[in-house]
Amino acid sequence: MWEYVRRAAFSVVALFLISFLVFCLTHVVPGSPASVVLDPDTPEEEILEWERDHNLHLPVITQYKIWLVNTLNGDLGESVITERDLAGELAYSIPITVEWVGLSFLLAVVLGLPLGIISALKPGSWVDHIARVIAITGISVPDYWVALMLVAFVAVGLGWFPAGGFVPLSSGLGPHLSALVLPVLTLGLHYMAVLSRYTRASMLEALSQDYVRTARAMGLPPWQVWLYALKNALPPVVNVGAMSFGFSFAHALFIEYVFGIAGLSLALLNAIHELDYPMIQVTVLVITSIFILANLAADLANLALNPKLRQSR
């Protein structure tokens, strides 16, 4: 129990520190945000006034305190560029990203685990060779290139799916899903490769253990032996899987950029191009939080799956 609490507490501390680092980063940069937002020939007093309005004249620590209290109270502030409420912007973009990234990851798990297991059961066979080629290609080929190729050849060339954009569910289930096919495929295949690589390695490790040899020697049917091995091979895969789930939100960045999906990453990229620092802070914080929560979930799942870990420390 203590171990669970320790890990959860650690995640919270990490989140605070990261929010502080991101805050400092956006405030230490040369040049005041005022120079980006206001006209170059704005009089000095107006610039100072604008900075006072945005608390920029206070020390960074004080600014951070104000920002933290507001954020914890659910007030994320507003964009310095569009002056729109950030909470509203996020309420729009987070569900989009969560939906398509979630679907991609589902695809990755459904395809990647079986691929890795089959590959490990028959090492050296043609199935294994094909699976390994798919895996090494999948982790190496940049996904934004895959996305561009899919747009050029499948969406534009064959005209099967839309070339980009996000179609809300209110415009009908068909168009909604068909717009999701290519991005989900791009991200899903990448993480399929990642997961199948880990599953194969972990399963091979499990199959080389003494208990597997004993079980085989006792004449157990192969499927039962495989099941025992799988049970022991899964915890590290769960761990890597949860970490990859966190990463897939960061990885989604290029794909949202190529397909023009108005999700979290595109919001971050746009904020960077406009130097909209409150938006940069919030989007980085949200993506990092998802990542940390996924890692925490992995840790807790591993504690539940592996009793040995619970006694450590």
Add this chain to the structure above:
Amino acid sequence: MTLRRDMGNKQLLLLHSIASSRTGFLGLCLVSAMALMAVFAPWIAPYDPTQIDMLNRLQPPSLSHWMGTDLTGRDVFSRLIWGARPSLQVGILAVLIGLPGGFAVGLLAGFYRGTILEAILMRIVEIIAAVPLLIVAIAVVGVLGVKPMPLGPFMITNEVKIIVVLGFLYIPGLARVVFAVAASEATSDYIRARRIQGVGDFTLMVSDILPNCLSVVIVWGTLLTAGGVLAEAGLSFVGLGVQPPDASWGVMLSDARKFIFSGEWWLLLFPGLAISLTVIGLNLLGDALRDILDPRQYTGPRLD
């Protein structure tokens, strides 16, 4: 003299073991080819990579332009060859920047395991490791701006910024692998024996434990280089890396993006293939090195 010959043999042996596995050999070939391209770019490239030739714009591949020409008539093949430079520079230099930090933190924490120093260092490492590297790299470069920044007599180009940011973000990962080896070495009998001989902590760390971490670090370094190549291309693709008109595979893909609706396939195909083959090569090489140098460890570094 004998020591020298020993070292030479060891490296030859390593090269031989890599080449004797089919995938390792393929990886070695791909990586060498890309490295040669980067080093000898001025002599290999048939044209100037930034030479504009409006009369021959958007030509499909032909005998005079093997990979066609782009929007302003620049030779795609020449740009591809020059584009190997920023990719490999970022990939390799970022690892070299991360190495000293990774070694320092990992060795200290591993050697002084169980002390307050280890607790502090490894908690910091865990926190930095809890951040998605790509997002931080993008946020940092984006906030600093893509323009070259003057720093004393030097100009900090965007490429340098990416190298430094990536290198810094590599430290926790490298520190972790060094820590794992250092912690187990520090309690081993030969270290205890050396200590009884009166060897100081610093010497123990640097001349006894550090060499034993090298094989793990070589594997990690290779795989991280692959990550760096991908990061450079990705950042350049979204406009936060190498700035046009300089050639980089990411910049070329970003240019090609404007032509995905009109069918100039050569603009899209070749830069993507170049990135993919480089990264596949580095990953295969890393896998082969791991099989040889570090057979028990089977998890790779996180690259994104």
